[in-house]
Amino acid sequence: MAVFLTRTPLSRRTILRGLGASIAVPFLEAMLPAASRKIRLVCMEMVHGAAGSAPIGIKKNLWAPGTVGRDFDLSSSSLKPLEPFRDHLTIVSNTDVDPAEPFTASEIGGDHARSSAVFLTQAHPKQTNGGDVQAGISIDQLYARTLLQETPIPSMQLCIEPVDQAGGCGFGYSCVYADSISWASATRPLPMIRNPRVIFDQLYDVFGGASTPEERTTYLADRRSILDWILASATKLRKTLGASDRARLNDYLENVREIEQRIQNVEKMNVGDAREFPAAPAGVPDSFSEHVKLMFDLQALAFASDTTRVVAFKLGRDASQRAYPESGCPTGFHSASHHSGKEARIGEFAKINTYHVSLIPYFLEKLASLKDEDGSLLDNTLLLYGSPMGDSNQHNHKRVPFFLVGRAGGRLPGGLHLKAANQTPLANVMLSVLHTLGVKVEKFGDSERPFDLTGASV
Numbered sequence: 001m002a003v004f005l006t007r008t009p010l011s012r013r014t015i016l017r018g019l020g021a022s023i024a025v026p027f028l029e030a031m032l033p034a035a036s037r038k039i040r041l042v043c044m045e046m047v048h049g050a051a052g053s054a055p056i057g058i059k060k061n062l063w064a065p066g067t068v069g070r071d072f073d074l075s076s077s078s079l080k081p082l083e084p085f086r087d088h089l090t091i092v093s094n095t096d097v098d099p100a101e102p103f104t105a106s107e108i109g110g111d112h113a114r115s116s117a118v119f120l121t122q123a124h125p126k127q128t129n130g131g132d133v134q135a136g137i138s139i140d141q142l143y144a145r146t147l148l149q150e151t152p153i154p155s156m157q158l159c160i161e162p163v164d165q166a167g168g169c170g171f172g173y174s175c176v177y178a179d180s181i182s183w184a185s186a187t188r189p190l191p192m193i194r195n196p197r198v199i200f201d202q203l204y205d206v207f208g209g210a211s212t213p214e215e216r217t218t219y220l221a222d223r224r225s226i227l228d229w230i231l232a233s234a235t236k237l238r239k240t241l242g243a244s245d246r247a248r249l250n251d252y253l254e255n256v257r258e259i260e261q262r263i264q265n266v267e268k269m270n271v272g273d274a275r276e277f278p279a280a281p282a283g284v285p286d287s288f289s290e291h292v293k294l295m296f297d298l299q300a301l302a303f304a305s306d307t308t309r310v311v312a313f314k315l316g317r318d319a320s321q322r323a324y325p326e327s328g329c330p331t332g333f334h335s336a337s338h339h340s341g342k343e344a345r346i347g348e349f350a351k352i353n354t355y356h357v358s359l360i361p362y363f364l365e366k367l368a369s370l371k372d373e374d375g376s377l378l379d380n381t382l383l384l385y386g387s388p389m390g391d392s393n394q395h396n397h398k399r400v401p402f403f404l405v406g407r408a409g410g411r412l413p414g415g416l417h418l419k420a421a422n423q424t425p426l427a428n429v430m431l432s433v434l435h436t437l438g439v440k441v442e443k444f445g446d447s448e449r450p451f452d453l454t455g456a457s458v
Helices: 055-059 080-088 111-119 139-147 196-203 213-222 231-238 243-269 288-304 333-337 343-358 360-369 426-436
Strands: 002-004 015-018 021-024 040-045 089-096 156-159 183-185 310-314 381-386 402-405 416-425
Touching: 040 139, 055 343, 080 089, 080 343, 080 360, 080 402, 089 426, 139 183, 139 310, 139 426, 156 288, 196 243, 196 288, 231 243, 243 288, 288 310, 288 360, 333 343, 343 360, 360 381, 381 426, 402 426, 416 426
Parallel strands: 040 310, 040 381, 089 416, 156 310
Antiparallel strands: 002 015, 015 021, 089 402, 381 402
16 A cells, blocks of 8 residues: 655645545645645426415515625525525526426426526527537536636536436427436536445445456455555655644545445345335435535535536436425425415425525535635535526526525625616626636637626615
């Protein structure tokens, strides 16, 4: 076993290697200073819009606050769980996603089938049941292109719901459109990973490099922690570090171990037991919140070690009837989203929206606790969250829910509610996000012009 590193100061690419596994270490003070901040991007989609996009929901401020600017009030909003992070929050309301609307008579009714393909591409999908799918390159992949070979994994595509349905998903649309939010090109949707075990093994290159069949067999036989494989390397590295770096490295490695143990526990529980989702891989928890938190923890590890800087994370699947008991609403998701415009039912759907948003602070707290160049990981991250649908009861794509969290390395002020003029494309906001990330494009999707995310005009 060996540790591959340069003389002090350490390279940002310091790797601990052991039998059949490797670990990229987190940022340490002993490392070379960065030439520029490394901005991480997380793009999260939740399907079915929001209660706050319905006429009653707009009046009751169930999503967008009533006040524009810095003095916004989240007390009635599904964004209330983000209050502790309001200084990092940029809410953009009143934007539309017209590319998700039907363009022809034959496309009417296919909103669920095509919406996810539109969210990060802002491009209208070609109606087809075959393999000749077409939409547009997604915002996450445009950013990933600019990073080239800077990270071992160019980008990660994650999901919670099953996204492996073949064939057509109704109204002449291939299920591919509903299965992915990340597109490497207009004709190349990227597969999403649902199983935390697959992500963990990918992050830590389990079986990677020169691993022999014998080594793979040995690892699978006892599933020892990967830290056991690289213990000697970690010991050698610790001897070269100062006290604060040793503590940071120890915390990071223990975090890796704790997450690995949680995955192993899920796998043990899911063998031979009755499951809520019998077809799910063994590493997938039945609990929605546990699954999401595991995915968040894996993203934080990937960002901390600079293994990747780009993640697309799909939280739901259109027309899913999954129930979220922790939300306080017992109704299945799709049924709840079709609230018939009734105030009581809109309130029930708002509970689900609030529950979904309430999981995000877990991730933000994790990022805030991890040191990075010039601050914390949260300081150097931009998370966008939203839906390509507005009022789900109407299947429209107007006044869609959307917000940003993070300062993007100091490029966004945060602490703002920005209300767009009527009929503003969400693509305008996406175009500005790309500019914030340093991606030089003049147009994105159906964008008309960049949208001011600094609040200079407020």
